[in-house]
Amino acid sequence: MAENLENSVFDDQEAVKYIQANLPQEAKGKFTDDEVLYISDLVYEYYEVNGFLEEEDEVEIDIEDLTEYVVRALKKDVEFHQTHPKIDPELVEWVVRCEMDYEDTLG
Secondary structure: OOOOHHHOOOOHHHHHHHHHHHOOOOOOOOOOHHHHHHHHHHHHHHHHHOOHHHOOOOOOOOHHHHHHHHHHHHHHOHHHHHHOOOOOHHHHHHHHHHHHHHHHHHO
């Protein structure tokens, strides 16, 4: 994760473009921009819940724990799940990984 994201210039639209462009072939076309943005928001929520946003130094993120958090949150959000039932939990990790890669580009 990039150092202290709160001080970084995070652009939602640029993040979505980056993520969509960098998804591996098996995940390309499987997520709408809105779904990617929502997953990105859940990643940020995970950082916030775990106190990572206040950290001054780089933090090591457990990708499996983060992905599980995102998948649970997606399933728990009944309204979102009803309108986006085709999200494949197996592919969510790719969006999460690309989100983290985008953060690293912010330096």
